[in-house]
Amino acid sequence: MAIQFSSDPGSKANGGELGTFTRGRMVPEFEKAVFEGKAGDIKVVKSQFGVHIIKIEKQIGTAKYAKVAIIDKVINSGKETLNNAHSKATAFLSAATAQNFAQEAKKLGLEAKTASRVTAMDNVLDGTEAPRDLIKWAFEAKKGDISDKVFETETSYILASLVNVQPKGVLSLDAVKKTSSLQLKTWLKLKS
Incomplete structure (x- = not known):
């Protein structure tokens, strides 16, 4: 289907295969579907680039994901x-x-x-x-x-x-x- 219908030249040339990738490499909607799904899932996701039909072939690693921020601000008493x-x-x-x-x-x-x-x-x-x-x-x-x-x-x-x-x-x-x-x-x- 990717070869016939995809408007993304990279995805089209590889038959839809994106290979493995880490968090932060894809748009948030796409990434959420991929990392929250499990192997074998087929997901349909809309993003700013159009509609994506995703089949999760396999997932590598089980590391937990955390967003961490350090806020360094002096707070003075009023x-x-x-x-x-x-x-x-x-x-x-x-x-x-x-x-x-x-x-x-x-x-x-x-x-x-x-x-x-x-x-x-x-x-x-x-x-x-x-x-x-x-x-x-x-x-x-x-x-x-x-x-x-x-x-x-x-x-x-x-x-x-x-x-x-x-x-x-x-x-x-x-x-x-x-x-x-x-x-x-x-x-x-x-x-x-």
């Missing part, structure tokens, strides 16, 4: 969102004391985190970006102090409370026990 977050941080600043710090945070829907070990040159507290003036404040504050201001980073507002001060020099076993035992457990799991 003014209303930033104002709302700053208002919450300011409300927390006025309500928090050393005794009710965690409870006030929870009341306002905020997360109270504790950094396990902070050194003078840190710029991250347990995975959260920390401004230099926050670290400086921590090294000048006393145990139980709450910062007198809200520290800002690009992604968060931070109100700090100093919960513990480690003395200079070699730390006691109790001071390193929690961190060391976690590291030891991780090491043992990796070894087994």
